Amino acid sequence: MNAPVSPADALRGSLAALLDGLPPRQAAQAVDRLIAKYRGATPTDAPILRDRADVAAYAAYRMPATFAAVRAALEAFAQAVPQWSPAGHTDVGGGTGAATWAVTATWPGEREVTVLDWAEPALAIGREIAAANPALADARWRRARIGSALTLDPVDLVTVSYVLNELTAADRTALLDTVADAAQSVVIVEPGTPDGYARVIEARDRLVAAGFRVAAPCPHSAACPIVPGTDWCHFAARVSRSSLHRQIKGGSLAYEDEKFSYVAATRLPVATAPSRVVRKPQIRKGQVLLDLCETEPGLRRTTVTKRHGDLYKAARDADWGDAWPPAGDRAS
Template sequence: MNAPVSPAETLRSALATLLDGLPPKRAAQAVERLIAHYRGATPTDAPILRDRADVAAYAAYRMPATFEAVRAALGAFADAVPGWVPKSHVDVGGGTGAATWAVSATWSGGRSVTVLDWAEPALALGREIAAANPALQRAGWRRARIGKDLGLDDTDLVTVSYVLNELTEADRAALVDAAASAARAVVIVEAGTPGGYARIIEARDRLIAAGFHIAAPCPHSAACPIVPGEDWCHFSARVSRSSLHRRVKSGSLAYEDEKFSYVAATRLPVAPAASRVVRRPQIRKGQVLMELCEPDERLSRTTVTKRHGDLYKAARDADWGDAWPPHAQEP
């Protein structure tokens, strides 16, 4: 019997098919323009993706990385709220729908799905790509301005990925408030930069003020212990590249690391991580050095050595962003 194809593999295949009909030179030009935009700091409420070529280039350039970042955030959220499965999902500013693919990879089963975006070409292409994913074939794709006039129906889960950077401060606040009013759970992902982290903290504060509990990445719902301007909280997701993906991105490696910041919050009871690994563990001879965010609102450094037995083995396998210590073990 053939093993089932994962959503990640299905998405890569769909994107490869999508790029087959797009001249590489045109795709590269569109990617360069999009990179220039996303590196800028000027918010806009105008559609960035102008036509199918733009959207196809964007999908090849961003969808695999967005999918992996959102899937990592959702995985941490699911660990903190075990047994809960969303029955409805609204992806705000979802474009071609990478977050909807990540949700289907995190929780099996059917659910109602709605993608909201202001770029009609992105919605059209997202609908086309989603035909390859059985969990998304009945999804709704709706044009909407993302900002202060956004209205959201009640839903279990709202995702907002790589959207806040495109909004004014007032529209960011309105979007987070609308999500908090409509959803039982909200997951927001931004670029893993100081600016992306600042936007995540801003959203985190608003969600807590609205009565939400932080499920991940923080082990608490109190103030972040990071001093603004001195550091920022971010994580990394490994992204596999197809040959077509490498060509469009002018890359030679078979993978890339997507840096992202996120917050996952809910009105449900949560069991957050005892602590969170906030930097890549350093493996030395006979010891592992780990930097942790602790439940008592502080950052700490700990060293796990061979004398810790099974915990040392777990530390050698621990990755950046993981909960610590592993379930059912104590340091």
Template sequence: MNAPFSPAPADALRSALAGLLDGLPPKQAAQAVDRLIANYRGRTPTDAPILRDRSDVAAYAAYRMPATFEAVRAALAGLADAAPEWSPGSHVDVGGGTGAATWAVSATWESGRPVTVLDWAEPALTLGRELAAANPLLAEVDWRRSRIGSALSIESADLVTISYVLGELTEADRGSVVAAAARAAQAVVVIEPGTPDGYARVLAARDALLAAGFSIAAPCPHDGACPIEPGADWCHFSARVSRSSLHRKVKGGSLPYEDEKFSYVAAARFPVSPVAARVTRRPQIRKGQVLLDLCTRDSGLARATVTKRHGALYREARDVDWGDPWVQGD
């Protein structure tokens, strides 16, 4: 994806998180992380906030904010690629917690804007406000406590993000939240974990946004039905996340990075130009050839085999990544 991106917000976020777990026993942080991971995988719909206290919020921010930031940024890049002349003048982040999506928006469109973060966990909002002080582009954020469900009211905004929150809700509340976003926004981006369940929630949101008159900007090359056979596979992507020493302290692990799997849809009421084809799996690089699994505008799911005899196209194929557009796909 080739949307503009500045490393400054990512660096500022890492710096803001650096001292977050000072004084919090590692065992307590690890236990909180384990419980939060189970919930954020979407298997525990609830009508109560998942982030209950400062310890929960600190553990969540340390372990999840960098990954959420990268996944949301990648999804926003898909929208930015499809509408390169557009940028949001206002932003509402539904279920935004400690504000990872607001950081990602500031990394994608480098200007300040009025932002409202809605969440039902006051400790998350409090910590989000503290972290945002490190980012000048987040000076106009209203951290507002709000129940996320059927009674949700969203003020009109250019962009509404709903990231890693639908899995916390009942099916009825998911529909209500997406409908509220569709009524309020010019563009809606929904991000969920890259699991079959997360993809199913994204697919339902996609259908609802299309029914509300939106056009799909990304990742799909079209507004038609998803060509994946239900139950056979699921659409998801991967974002590389640098692990800090803080991250390893919370959850362990020897690698300096991890890959965050996510599913998403970006949709808009204004004209967008989706890619002709998108790489839907990690490319398979073999001797003298590259195999690309694609979702295409005209042919649905397809595989492209690019060999050395294709010259420049082969060199391009070797550099393409999972989730990238493939300009030769049409």
């Protein structure tokens, strides 16, 4: 009997099939053009993904990275609400639905799923790709303008990933208010840049003001302890490079790290981490340096050495974004 295919593997297979018949040069040119548009000022009255070729190329290039980033954010959130699983999920601005795949990887099983996006070609290909994921068999793919005019039905979980940059400030505010009114829990993911972090902080502050608790990455719901302009909070998710990635970016590595910022907030009771690793751990001879955001709140560097025994072993295995200390070591 064959082992069940993981959502990540099923997604990779579907994306590879999606590029069949699309000349590699055309795919690469479409991705280059679309990346340039996404990095610029995007008007809200013109969908960026115009046709099937655009969507196929961009999905094959970006969906694995979006999946990995959202999956990492959802996993941190799931650890803070261990007894909870969403009965319904709405993906706002979801395009081809990478976040829906990440949700099924975090909480297996079927649920009511709705993907909202303005680009009909993206929705069509998202529906096509989702045929490989039984948990998305009954997902609804609906065209909607993302912004101040959007309305949402009440739902357990709303994801908003890599969307806020495409909106005006007024539309971002209106969207966040709409999401806060409709959702029990919200996960927002943006690029791991200073601007992306600023948008996440804006969203975080608005959700907290609406009565949400921050579940991750912050171990508290107080103001972020980072002094504006001096640094930004972001994390990294490892992504296997496809042949399209290697063709466009060059390089010999079989992977790359997707940098992202995020906030997961909820109206549920949460068991937040005592602290979280907010920089890549520095492993040196006989010691590990961990930069932590703590419950108090505040930022602190701690050094874990061999004399800490099992905690030292845990520190050597710790990753950027992990809760600290590990659950089994919190009495130490």
